[in-house]
Amino acid sequence: MSLPIILALAFLGSLFLIFLISRMGTATLRAGSRQMAGEIESSLADAFVFVNRQKTAAWSTVVMxxxxxxxxxxxxxILIALAAVPVALTLPKKTLRRMRKKRIETLEKQLPDALLMMSGALRAGASFPTALEAVVQESSAPISQExxxxxxxxxxxxxxxxxxxxVEKRIPIPDFLMMTAAVTIxxxxxxxxxxxxxxxxxxxREKIQMDGKIxxxxxxxxxxxxxxTCLPLFLMLVLRFMEPKAMAPLFNEPVGWATLAVIGVMECLGYLSISKITNIDV
Structure with a gap:
């Protein structure tokens, strides 16, 4: 077999391999975006936010x-672009987690007032469903929705x-468990x-006041x-634009990449340590 034929076959094989890898990568990306879109759609539905799965999958893919x-x-x-890939993959879920956390915090703040309204209605002679209806009419979302x-x-x-x-499955907070226990007993x-x-x-209410003080x-x-956490990164970017030649080895050589990896790990460990110290659970 002549050399041109071998080179042509190798070239065609390379093209076919690249095509298979691109198809597999595209299929994997589509499957991952569909799965993520399904999780986001179901989680948002629990939060009374209804979206289209196709639009959610499209926006998730665009973000990634x-x-x-x-x-x-x-x-x-390229190193910073590769470092942004995990952030892009986790950004939709983190946004969803932030939305759910904000909703739960709002529920925790609204729950004492809602219980006082139910207590007042029960003292006036209303039944439990009637007291619930009064809370639904007088309260705002999200407690009224639940x-x-x-x-x-x-x-x-x-x-x-x-x-x-x-309701406990939709609102996984200990505060609502106290209400459920009181009603059951x-x-x-x-x-x-x-x-x-x-x-x-x-x-x-006393617990919420204590949380606010903490x-x-x-x-x-x-x-x-x-x-x-942000100050070293900010200084790195400033020096990158002020002294590009001096900062070039940090981004273009293996020793600089290793230094950036160590900096990233230390930054994450420091932030997590400070967050753990300041996060006091009552």
Whole structure:
């Protein structure tokens, strides 16, 4: 077999291999974006935010592709572009986690007032479903959405214990477990449900006040963690534009890449350590 034929076969084989790798990469990217879109859609539906799965998959794919490209265009460094790939892959889930956390924090703040409203309605002689309806009408989202769904399940004939457990799955916070325990005990053993709900509301309000005091006392430590983490990165970027020749080995040579890896690991460890110290759970 002559040399030109061998070279032609090798060239065609290389093209075929590149085509297979690109198809596999595209299929993997599509499958990953669909799976991520499904998780985001179901999680947002639990938060009463309804989106289209195709649009969610499209936006997730755009974010995963455009963020590394944008990092490369701004920095002109393949290393920084590769470092932006994990950030792009985790950005949609982190955004979703942030949305769920914000919703749960709002629920925790609204729950004591809602329990006091239910207690007042029960003291006035209303039944438990009527008290729930009063909370739904007088409260704002998201607590009104959760209690409205609870009220609808009770009206459909679902047992109260099962309906309360469904709410516990949607709202995985210890504060709501106290309300569920109070309702269950008052239903099985007997007692004044209004006083039990009022006691739970008073306890939750004191807990929220304690959380606020702790966050105020630890705010300086959290800010120090953010400043100490961002300051070396900011100085690195400033020196990159002020002294490009002096900073070039840091981004273009293996020793510089290893130094950047060590800096990244130390930055993450320092931020996590400070976050762990300032995160005090009550």
């Amino acid at each position: 592709i455009m963020l590394p490209v944008l990092a490369f265009l701004l920095s002109h460094s 209690f409205d769904l609870l009220m609808r399940e009770i009206r459909l004939g679902i047992d109260l214990d099962i309906a309360m457990r469904n 008052a239903r099985e053993v007997g007692g004044n449900l209004a006083e039990a709900l009022e006691s739970v509301a008073r306890t939750l 966050r105020a006392l630890t705010s300086q430590g959290r800010m120090q963690g953010i400043v100490m």
